[in-house]
Amino acid sequence: MYDLIVIGGGPAGLAAACKAYADGLRSILVIERDKELGGILNQCIHNGFGLHYFKEELTGPEYAQRFVTMLGETSAKVLLDTMVLDFTPDREVHILNKIDGYQILQAKSIVLSMGCRERTRGAVMIPGQRPSGVFTAGTAQRYVNMEGYMVGRRIVILGSGDIGLIMARRMSLEGARVLACIELMPYSTGLNRNIVQCLHDYNIPLYLSHTIVDIKGDARVEQVVVAKVDENRTPIQGAEFSLDCDTILLSVGLIAENELTRQAGIEIDSRTNGAIVFENMETSRSGVFACGNVVHVHDLVDFVTAEGERAGRAAARHAKGETAKDGTVFELQADNGVTYVVPQKLRVDTPGKYVDVAFRTNKVSENSNIRVWSGRKPIACYHREYLAPGEMQRIALPLKLLEKAEGSVIKVSIEEAEDQ
Amino acid sequence: MYDVAIVGCGIVGAAAAWELSQYRLAVAILERENDVAVGTTKANSAIIHAGYDPKPHTKMAVLNIEGVHLAKELCQRLDVPYRQCGSLVVAFSPDEIPILQELCERGKINGVQDLQLLDRQQLHQVEPNLSESAEGALYAPTAAIVSPWEYALALAETAVQNGVNLFLNSEVISIRKEEEGFCLTIPGGEIRARTILNAAGVCADIVHNLIASPAYRIQPSRGEYYLLDKAEGSRAQHVIFQCPVPEGKGVLVSPTVHGNLIVGPNSQNVNIAQGTATTRSGLEFVMKQAQKSLPSIEFGQSIRNFAGIRANTEIDDFIIEEAADTPGFFDLAGIKSPGLTAAPAIAKLVVRMLREKGLVMEEKEHIVNTRKRIRFKECGQSQKEALARSNPAYGRMICRCESITEGEILDTLHTPIPPVSLDGVKRRCGAGMGRCQGGFCGPRVLEIIARENKCSPCQVLQEKAGTYILTGSTKGSIN
Numbered sequence: 001m002y003d004l005i006v007i008g009g010g011p012a013g014l015a016a017a018c019k020a021y022a023d024g025l026r027s028i029l030v031i032e033r034d035k036e037l038g039g040i041l042n043q044c045i046h047n048g049f050g051l052h053y054f055k056e057e058l059t060g061p062e063y064a065q066r067f068v069t070m071l072g073e074t075s076a077k078v079l080l081d082t083m084v085l086d087f088t089p090d091r092e093v094h095i096l097n098k099i100d101g102y103q104i105l106q107a108k109s110i111v112l113s114m115g116c117r118e119r120t121r122g123a124v125m126i127p128g129q130r131p132s133g134v135f136t137a138g139t140a141q142r143y144v145n146m147e148g149y150m151v152g153r154r155i156v157i158l159g160s161g162d163i164g165l166i167m168a169r170r171m172s173l174e175g176a177r178v179l180a181c182i183e184l185m186p187y188s189t190g191l192n193r194n195i196v197q198c199l200h201d202y203n204i205p206l207y208l209s210h211t212i213v214d215i216k217g218d219a220r221v222e223q224v225v226v227a228k229v230d231e232n233r234t235p236i237q238g239a240e241f242s243l244d245c246d247t248i249l250l251s252v253g254l255i256a257e258n259e260l261t262r263q264a265g266i267e268i269d270s271r272t273n274g275a276i277v278f279e280n281m282e283t284s285r286s287g288v289f290a291c292g293n294v295v296h297v298h299d300l301v302d303f304v305t306a307e308g309e310r311a312g313r314a315a316a317r318h319a320k321g322e323t324a325k326d327g328t329v330f331e332l333q334a335d336n337g338v339t340y341v342v343p344q345k346l347r348v349d350t351p352g353k354y355v356d357v358a359f360r361t362n363k364v365s366e367n368s369n370i371r372v373w374s375g376r377k378p379i380a381c382y383h384r385e386y387l388a389p390g391e392m393q394r395i396a397l398p399l400k401l402l403e404k405a406e407g408s409v410i411k412v413s414i415e416e417a418e419d420q
Numbered sequence: 421m422y423d424v425a426i427v428g429c430g431i432v433g434a435a436a437a438w439e440l441s442q443y444r445l446a447v448a449i450l451e452r453e454n455d456v457a458v459g460t461t462k463a464n465s466a467i468i469h470a471g472y473d474p475k476p477h478t479k480m481a482v483l484n485i486e487g488v489h490l491a492k493e494l495c496q497r498l499d500v501p502y503r504q505c506g507s508l509v510v511a512f513s514p515d516e517i518p519i520l521q522e523l524c525e526r527g528k529i530n531g532v533q534d535l536q537l538l539d540r541q542q543l544h545q546v547e548p549n550l551s552e553s554a555e556g557a558l559y560a561p562t563a564a565i566v567s568p569w570e571y572a573l574a575l576a577e578t579a580v581q582n583g584v585n586l587f588l589n590s591e592v593i594s595i596r597k598e599e600e601g602f603c604l605t606i607p608g609g610e611i612r613a614r615t616i617l618n619a620a621g622v623c624a625d626i627v628h629n630l631i632a633s634p635a636y637r638i639q640p641s642r643g644e645y646y647l648l649d650k651a652e653g654s655r656a657q658h659v660i661f662q663c664p665v666p667e668g669k670g671v672l673v674s675p676t677v678h679g680n681l682i683v684g685p686n687s688q689n690v691n692i693a694q695g696t697a698t699t700r701s702g703l704e705f706v707m708k709q710a711q712k713s714l715p716s717i718e719f720g721q722s723i724r725n726f727a728g729i730r731a732n733t734e735i736d737d738f739i740i741e742e743a744a745d746t747p748g749f750f751d752l753a754g755i756k757s758p759g760l761t762a763a764p765a766i767a768k769l770v771v772r773m774l775r776e777k778g779l780v781m782e783e784k785e786h787i788v789n790t791r792k793r794i795r796f797k798e799c800g801q802s803q804k805e806a807l808a809r810s811n812p813a814y815g816r817m818i819c820r821c822e823s824i825t826e827g828e829i830l831d832t833l834h835t836p837i838p839p840v841s842l843d844g845v846k847r848r849c850g851a852g853m854g855r856c857q858g859g860f861c862g863p864r865v866l867e868i869i870a871r872e873n874k875c876s877p878c879q880v881l882q883e884k885a886g887t888y889i890l891t892g893s894t895k896g897s898i899n
Contacts, residue, residue: 033817033820081816083816083817083820085823094801096804096808096815096816096817096825097815097816098808098812098813098815098816099812099815100815101805101808101809101812101815102801102804102805102808102815117855117856117859117860118856118859120723120724120855120856120857120859121724121857122647122722122723122724122725122857123720123722123723125646125703125722125725127697127698127699127700127702127703127725128697128698129696129697130696130697130698130726131887132881132882132883132887132888132889133889136859138859139858139859139860139862139863142863143863143890144894147863147867147877148893148894149877149878149890149891149892149893149894150890150891150892150893150894151889151890151891152891153891174894174895213700218693218886219884219885219886219887220886220887220888235700246891255855257820259820259821
């Protein structure tokens with residue numbers, strides 16, 4: 001019997017395991033399906049990681065290694081190249097690997113940290129022929145950075161998500177020609193710093209409000225047809241141009257990987273596609289916690305780590321029998337201008353003075369206020385100079401404010417601030 | 421000298437090969453592509469039609485009915501995913517009810533068993549997500565869904581095990597008549613055969629015209645589809661048709677044997693070169709039509725779009741006959757829907773025709789007529805334990821979405837027709853068929869193919885010749 005089994009050894013799972021150890025658990029198992037710990041960080045060989053958490057700039061593998069080293073100094077056990085097939089309500093975890101075969105393990109607490117996967121061509125329904133040379137940006141990144149192979153020479157990138165932007169620079173550095181980055185929305189969904197450092201610095205044009213309307217090529221990609229779109233995201237006829245290329249990289253969004261979560265019957269939020277969680281990252285199943293991109297897709301690993309630590313701390317408490325008390329539970333909801341909120345549930349009787357609330361907005365806005373509502377009564381307000389859907393917003397909500405709350409629903413909304 | 425050369429290894433060619441492989445005959449299959457089942461066979465609705473649709477007494481009608489029974493038995497024997505889920509033709513207004521009655525009558529003449537007309541209430545009970553406007557339906561319990569490419573693969577693999585020679589990458593360039601039969605030129609060689617079966621699908625007219633005088637013309641007709649995530653797989657319980665229109669059977673919604681939902685097709689005449697491209701307008705049309713049947717389909721769950729081509733001809737029937745001016749050259753042409761269903765019956769008909777023409781058919785004493793492959797995810801817990809113990813490769817999960825192990829991928833590479841591409845592996849074991857479409861497992865499968873075939877990863881293909889994936893090493897390094 002393990003105190004804690006962590007499913008997924010990326011940054012979220014590593015942070016959870018380290019924190020649970022720091023909080024006194026000794027019998028911890030981290031299960032990773034890849035050949036090594038670190039998750040997607042291992043293929044993110046660019047820098048920019050750790051500015052918040054370590055106050056210094058690291059590469060992805062360096063960031064991961066700090067936690068791998070930290071974990072190595074604990075008594076936690078690691079199983080690599082191991083797949084979790086299933087886990088049951090009484091926290092039996094069914095695993096499979098080459099060495100132990102099929103095994104069933106038992107845990108007091110479980111942390112889910114399986115990360116996310118990329119949306120594909122089929123998900124965004126790009127018409128045209130189906131030649132080879134269409135990759136999701138992350139798959140291309142794996143080939144280039146981990147396997148040491150090039151995926152093409154003349155590249156068009158669809159979507160301005162962060163991985164796509166990073167790959168624009170990466171492919172340029174490898175001698176490929178990146179012809180364009182095409183974004184359906186009137187704004188980029190990636191971080192501003194990546195637009196500057198990965199596109200502008202390499203003279204790669206960014207076409208906002210454009211999309212790929214046709215892919216040509218019988219065997220390998222030969223050409224894409226790009227069109228401007230109107231405000232309903234419908235391509236405008238007659239406004240097409242074509243680019244001769246051999247490769248298309250897709251950076252069109254990430255989806256939390258919740259097959260196990262769903263299989264276990266845990267409640268899922270249709271907005272995040274991740275588990276509905278309490279302020280301590282506990283899911284609708286007692287003793288099962290979730291953190292990182294499997295809950296909602298993050299921009300920065302530093303915040304994934306913070307969330308992992310929160311889950312690890314709560315999982316440790318649960319394993320030690322200090323289960324959450326049944327007190328008042330508030331529901332957090334996304335309101336005007338907000339697409340989702342995590343956590344979705346909040347117990348008032350929780351340790352600490354603040355609750356971290358993360359959310360995203362649905363459009364770019366300047367000089368705005370984030371308001372927290374209890375019924376019709378605003379209980380908190382946070383000013384922001386700039387908001388964009390590509391950048392996750394976080395507020396630290398003082399628990400004390402909830403004493404004044406009415407009813408059981410708390411809403412978060414965005415409104416333009418009045419000029420001062 | 422072969423007794424029979426089959427041109428094309430889709431479902432029709434594969435079924436003919438399997439049927440002929442039971443006799444003491446020298447049989448060759450000439451396939452243009454680097455794998456079997458990669459034309460119309462891999463891109464269609466994947467349905468075993470009950471048989472109420474074709475006009476009575478046509479070849480289509482007779483072979484459809486016979487095919488339903490043969491398919492059921494063959495799929496079981498050759499371990500091909502098959503599920504008899506039944507089909508519904510739905511009337512969406514009272515005006516369409518007479519069409520159902522007509523289809524029902526036609527079905528009875530054709531010999532379809534257990535047809536039943538459902539009223540509104542019965543219909544909504546068996547298919548709860550149907551549109552409110554559904555007024556009634558024709559229920560055909562014998563209709564089924566199948567994995568079409570695995571069906572063709574199973575037939576072709578078994579035929580090969582029984583001694584049939586399969587030549588891949590062997591497009592027939594020319595055919596000439598010789599004293600004792602035909603000589604077929606393929607890239608880098610010649611094949612001689614007494615008899616030719618033309619099962620070249622959408623290219624059948626081209627192959628026909630290489631030796632015989634033109635008798636028909638194939639008009640390729642494109643059908644576009646959506647494949648939806650397994651989360652949508654239970655949206656439909658049956659194959660759901662709308663009332664037929666002149667262009668075909670209309671847009672259908674159906675579960676697949678792999679647990680997904682398939683939606684399509686439209687129908688548009690095209691040339692072969694553009695045949696399998698999808699279009700925005702086509703996909704939009706399919707979506708709109710399908711929502712008429714099931715308004716609640718979540719198209720946001722789409723994981724793949726594709727298009728297939730029907731081999732339509734001006735004749736409203738299959739063309740299964742000896743070419744008038746070329747004895748020994750047999751067309752199995754114009755095999756549009758219900759061709760997948762009829763294929764094994766077409767094969768039996770061909771054997772009868774060849775026998776009548778004097779080909780001596782002696783049954784072999786021993787033939788392989790079963791096939792079995794390991795499907796890890798469908799095994800029970802103890803079986804899984806035993807598999808992983810017996811061969812550690814079954815303990816390594818490669819495809820997360822579809823739960824396909826390294827052992828199953830290695831198995832495909834050692835089948836009688838080993839795959840040479842990622843898609844070839846996918847068709848044989850399902851790796852890469854899931855919601856991430858090979859995003860995670862693609863690089864691993866590529867590595868396994870390169871390792872097992874002792875080739876460079878840069879030589880591994882996505883699908884047909886020319887569909888390379890990697891273009892070289894980074895920084896020109898030696899990898």
